[in-house]
Amino acid sequence: MKRFLTLFLVSTAFLQAQPERKPNILIIAADDLNHWVGYTGRNKQTKTPNIDRLSARGVSFSNAHATVPVCNGSRASLLSGIRPYTSGVYGNADDWRKVVPEEKTIISTFRKAGYITLGSGKLYHGGYDRKEEWDDYLKNEGKLGPEPEGSKGVGGIRFGVVEAEDSDLSDHRIVNYGIEQLGKKHDKPFFLTVGLHKPHMPWFVPKRYFDLHPLESIKLPPTKPDDLSDVPAAGVKFARPDGDHAKIVESGRWKEAVQAYLAAVSYADAEIGRLLDALEASEHKDNTIVVLLGDHGWHFGEKEHWRKFALWEEATRAPYIWVAPGVTKGGVVSTRPVDFSSFYPTLTDLAGITKPAHVEGESIRTLLADPAAEWKGHALSTWLRGNHAIRTEHWRYIRYADGTEELYDHREDPYEWTNLAKEEKHAALKNELAALLPEKNAPGLTDTDGRGAPGKGAGRGKGARKKNAGGDGED
Numbered sequence: 001m002k003r004f005l006t007l008f009l010v011s012t013a014f015l016q017a018q019p020e021r022k023p024n025i026l027i028i029a030a031d032d033l034n035h036w037v038g039y040t041g042r043n044k045q046t047k048t049p050n051i052d053r054l055s056a057r058g059v060s061f062s063n064a065h066a067t068v069p070v071c072n073g074s075r076a077s078l079l080s081g082i083r084p085y086t087s088g089v090y091g092n093a094d095d096w097r098k099v100v101p102e103e104k105t106i107i108s109t110f111r112k113a114g115y116i117t118l119g120s121g122k123l124y125h126g127g128y129d130r131k132e133e134w135d136d137y138l139k140n141e142g143k144l145g146p147e148p149e150g151s152k153g154v155g156g157i158r159f160g161v162v163e164a165e166d167s168d169l170s171d172h173r174i175v176n177y178g179i180e181q182l183g184k185k186h187d188k189p190f191f192l193t194v195g196l197h198k199p200h201m202p203w204f205v206p207k208r209y210f211d212l213h214p215l216e217s218i219k220l221p222p223t224k225p226d227d228l229s230d231v232p233a234a235g236v237k238f239a240r241p242d243g244d245h246a247k248i249v250e251s252g253r254w255k256e257a258v259q260a261y262l263a264a265v266s267y268a269d270a271e272i273g274r275l276l277d278a279l280e281a282s283e284h285k286d287n288t289i290v291v292l293l294g295d296h297g298w299h300f301g302e303k304e305h306w307r308k309f310a311l312w313e314e315a316t317r318a319p320y321i322w323v324a325p326g327v328t329k330g331g332v333v334s335t336r337p338v339d340f341s342s343f344y345p346t347l348t349d350l351a352g353i354t355k356p357a358h359v360e361g362e363s364i365r366t367l368l369a370d371p372a373a374e375w376k377g378h379a380l381s382t383w384l385r386g387n388h389a390i391r392t393e394h395w396r397y398i399r400y401a402d403g404t405e406e407l408y409d410h411r412e413d414p415y416e417w418t419n420l421a422k423e424e425k426h427a428a429l430k431n432e433l434a435a436l437l438p439e440k441n442a443p444g445l446t447d448t449d450g451r452g453a454p455g456k457g458a459g460r461g462k463g464a465r466k467k468n469a470g471g472d473g474e475d
Contacts, residue, residue, distance in 0.1 A: 033294030050273030058323030091450030159260030334371030
């Protein structure tokens, strides 16, 4: 009996001494997914039942913004923890690998902390991948998918119905990898990243997703005639009203383009649903932190602008959903302003990992526990050198490199139609917001316009348009 009691006490002491296993991490990134998802209410036509059910499980941020409104800059900042005005990584032609060593990325930090790192799809901007940071990565996702037999859109805005099954698109294979990993037992906690290409252009998806959004029911986003009349020349230059917008209006296919994007969002949502189903059916469901985000926003004619590449609400705002077992409560939306610099430090905080010294963002764990908690933070977005936007609970303040400004009151003007920057009564507010702007503005790594076209003055060096492996081109 004494021997049994001794063994029992030793066994109990051994178990108590074992460190608690760290939570698994599942990151779901959807390329070019703007704020047209259910929980934001920005576009009532969107149909995202699977994103909605993830939102119902955790905390969703309705005032979340990209640090950079373009794929490469956003992803480099998100995964390195380094803001663009520090790194010089602004646009799509900036090879972030030249200034961010492997040991500084979030993938490597979690790997060093004992995680197995697994991934598929688009996490870094294609063409600038560093897949050796992962223990395993899907080696061949295949082509994006088939193209339509007829019209392929208007100019650079590419869309159309494809005769295909969901499985004919690369996102299906990307999600299959995630499903496979969720179905396995793992000796270590996992850091699993799944990056969908959709709803990035081309918006070529199967007909059944177009059928969810009949053309006759499509409503255009709210716009104002001559919306750029009170915008500084620097902002008008970013908008390029004589480019995509002029072509779309002339073609008479504006509604078709909106329909196609909504269809692509619904396709991405269906793939996300397959991944969530696999998580729910797995042994990992109660010990896995899930983060879903788009990498930036997208314009559909607001401010006479299409795509991202600007500092207005439509270009910077994107979904940001967190499910953290034991921390978040289900179905809560926070209006507190945050940006994606919070991604890296929040994950290290939740996993009990020391935040690396180079990481510039702050954890939002406080908001995950109490989405309405007092919050002094703000969102900061940067587009090319010296151009920044500050987003608070109620205001957006933009200052361009030439010193010109925009100011919008989101309580009265959610679509940013009236620039208040020249009104004297807002001088003190502008000074307060301007004090939040960064003092440093690192030169860009290349001399481009940020989209990839050379010689437009984004920074320094020789620029070269780079078409990434996913077929994204300048986007």
